[in-house]
Structure formats: structure tokens, C-alpha cells
Ligand code: AMP
């Protein structure tokens with residue numbers, strides 16, 4: 001059974017879904033005013049692994065990932081939560097485009113990146129701007145219930161009315177009062193009250209009519225509206241990067257629970273940041289790498305995937321090019337392993353030994369580390385152990401075709417979780433012909449010519465290893 005760390009309870013808990021066999025997951029998706037970077041990818045990859053593993057365990061999942069296309073706020077504006085500049089608007093003006101054009105462009109980029117990273121697409125990607133009516137409805141109910149107040153066309157959530165505020169992040173009202181000072185918004189009762197709706201300044205391009213005048217929604221309300229719409233009032237899992245914990249998710253809990261009177265989320269899962277030179281990689285700091293930057297340096301999306309899987313999602317990860325080099329080597333090792341097994345599985349030799357490879361032991365170890373809060377680095381260690389043990393037996397000629405097929409089968413199960421899309425393991429036709437030619441010359445005892453062909457094969461990037469049943473080709 002999966003034990004999953006829950007930010008709300010600060011401990012690992014046995015995962016149980018609300019409906020037997022089904023899991024609803026809500027993911028805070030990208031704010032589409034800039035390219036998504038590999039830090040964002042790290043967070044989406046955590047959820048991808050979580051979803052893949054839940055599916056591996058037999059759950060049917062439903063994943064909703066929102067697109068924030070009204071861009072007045074991002075996580076980087078925590079302190080100025082309600083007065084931060086409109087990033088989408090700023091970008092639109094700079095690029096002489098409409099905010100919608102900007103959002104569409106970066107949304108497409110986001111989808112293309114996820115596809116290259118082999119991140120399973122969410123079942124639905126709702127957009128904030130398509131849910132303004134639902135947001136207005138929730139805000140009206142919050143006002144009627146006395147949890148929110150209207151002032152000069154703005155609506156704020158009154159956090160003094162929600163005693164549970166701070167349970168997720170530890171930032172209770174008491175602590176906030178003695179902590180960092182916020183520039184008081186003239187219309188707020190308490191500087192930490194957060195905006196549900198904001199009055200649009202004259203030149204503000206993104207505006208909607210509402211019972212409180214023309215304006216636009218506060219950042220947090222969109223996720224409460226969309227998660228309720230697509231997953232119901234209480235949901236199994238809600239995820240995001242660690243910067244989402246406060247104020248975004250704390251605010252979501254407050255407004256959702258006051259709106260429905262029910263618990264909002266059972267499991268809160270947060271990914272620690274990807275760092276660069278020890279600092280958070282972020283759009284606003286401009287210290288980020290996109291997937292294209294990685295590709296331009298000669299690395300593939302799957303090498304990046306492997307690097308990100310090599311650390312636990314709840315440990316900070318410092319990105320380095322050296323670690324990318326290591327990931328390249330490891331992916332090569334996995335690819336070679338699969339190719340060798342595929343070659344062995346195709347061999348038509350009479351099987352002298354019965355299959356005895358400890359498949360079950362490896363599978364159990366793999367599941368037990370993933371059951372422990374999705375420990376992907378240990379799951380990879382088990383894969384590397386599998387490779388070492390198999391290679392040893394291959395060199396001792398102790399793996400028969402049936403065993404090769406069984407190990408391949410295990411790999412395919414593991415890879416339903418890892419999601420590594422391997423480069424073609426197929427050997428090019430030209431190399432196969434050269435290898436056959438070499439075998440003929442060897443059979444005719446023309447070893448000098450056979451050696452020349454070996455060198456030609458090597459020059460094309462392949463190694464040839466002889467064995468009793470013929471030879472094995474490996475990439476150099
Ligand atoms: P944004 O587009 O800034 O709203 O971020 C989209 C998602 O990526 C959110 O869940 C963020 O918490 C997450 N995120 C942003 N920066 C990082 C980072 N450096 N490392 C990990 N996750 C991040």
C-alpha cells in the first residue's frame with residue numbers, strides 16, 4: 001500500500017481514495033506568460049509519477065491541470081499578493097500582442113514540453129478565464145455567509161473568520177501579525193486578508209462584469225472554482241510546487257471550506273524546488289533553463305527525466321550540467337541493457353536450464369520503495385541492481401531466452417512508472433550486414449579480415465562481442 005507524505009498532517013499516511021478504485025487529482029498548472037522551465041517540469045513530473053504509480057496499483061485516475069491565463073499574480077509575488085503587477089499584461093504590452101495571444105503561445109509551448117518529457121496529459125486542462133462565472137458564484141456565497149467583504153469594488157476574504165487558517169503552512173494569523181509586514185491595502189481590514197475579486201483600473205485589458213463592478217478575479221479563487229467543478233467538493237489529491245503552499249493553497253483551503261462546509265483536500269503533495277546555483281529557479285528571476293536550453297547543450301528530454309527521477313521529490317535538487325552528464329551515461333546503460341535482452345530473447349537456442357531469475361524479488365523491492373512516498377531514486381537503484389545482476393549472468397551465459405523475456409517483462413512494468421521513452425534500441429541494417437559478414441569470415445578462419453570488419457563496425461559507433469551462440473552488438 002502506498003504511504004504518501006501529506007503536507008497538511010506533516011507525515012506519511014496510508015493512501016486511501018474517497019471512491020474505491022478511483023482517484024481525483026488537481027494540479028496547479030502554469031501561469032502562461034513565459035516559457036515553462038525545468039523547475040516547473042520537476043513539479044509536473046512528481047505528479048506524473050504519482051499518477052503512473054496509482055495506475056500501476058490499479059487505480060483509475062482523473063487528473064485536472066489548470067491553465068492560469070489571467071496573469072495578475074504568480075507565486076513569485078507572495079508578499080505583494082494583491083498588488084503585484086499583471087505579468088500577462090506586461091508581456092502583452094511588451095510584445096504588442098493581446099493577453100490571449102500571449103497565453104495561447106505559452107500554453108502551446110507548455111503542452112509541447114510535457115509531450116517531449118513523456119508526461120501523461122491531464123484528462124482536462126481548464127482555463128481560468130473560462131470559469132469566471134463559477135468564481136463569481138463562489139464569491140457571492142462567501143459574502144452571504146459572512147466570510148468575505150466588499151470595499152470599493154474589491155472583495156476580500158476575511159481570514160479572521162476562518163480559525164483553521166495556517167494549518168497547512170504554519171502561517172497562522174498570530175504568526176503573520178508578528179512576522180513580515182505587508183504594505184496595507186487601503187480597502188483591507190487586515191493586511192493578510194486576500195483578494196477574491198479586484199476592481200479593474202481604467203487601462204486594465206482583462207476585465208469582466210460582476211456584481212461588484214468591472215474587475216478580475218484574485219489568483220487563488222480560480223483553483224477552488226475549477227477543482228470543485230471537475231472533481232467535486234472534497235478531492236483526493238492536490239499538488240503543486242512548495243511555493244504554492246503559502247499563500248495559494250492556504251487561501252484555497254479557506255475559501256473552499258467556507259464555501260462548501262466540507263473538507264477540501266485529503267492529500268496535499270508538494271514538490272521541493274529545483275535550484276540553480278542554490279537559488280530557486282524561477283520565471284521572475286530569469287535564472288531558468290527551458291527544455292530547449294537542455295537540448296541545445298546536447299541532452300535529450302529523457303536524460304532530463306532520468307536526472308529529475310534520481311532525486312526524491314521532497315528533497316531540494318540543485319541543477320548541474322555534471323549531473324546531466326551522469327544521467328546521459330545512465331540512460332545509455334539502460335538502453336544497452338534492454339537491447340541486449342531483446343537480442344537474447346530472440347535467440348533460438350535449445351534451453352538447457354529452467355528460468356530461475358529472481359523476478360519477483362526485484363518487483364517486490366521496486367514496489368516497496370515506491371510505496372514509501374514514491375522513492376524514485378531508490379527505485380532506480382533497484383533497476384541498476386537488476387542490470388548489474390543480469391549482465392553478470394549474461395557474461396556467464398546463464399540467461400536463456402525465456403528468462404530474457406521475463407526480465408524484459410519486468411522492465412516494462414517498471415517503466416510504466418518511470419515513463420522513460422528509450423532511444424531506438426534497434427541496430428541499423430548496415431551494421432547487422434557488416435556483423436554477419438564478419439561472422440562468415442571468422443567461420444572461414446580469415447581472422448585478419450574479420451578484425452578489419454570489427455574496426456569498421458567500431459568506427460560506426462558499435463562494439464561486437466563474440467559468444468558461443470554468435471555475437472552481440474552494443475553501441476559504443
Ligand atoms: P507557475 O507557472 O509559476 O505558476 O508555476 C507552475 C508550477 O511549477 C507551480 O506548481 C510551482 O509551484 C512550480 N514551480 C515553480 N518554480 C519551481 C521550481 N524552481 N522547482 C519546482 N517547482 C516549481
Ligand code: ZN
Pocket residue numbers: 027028029223248
Ligand atoms: Zn492553484
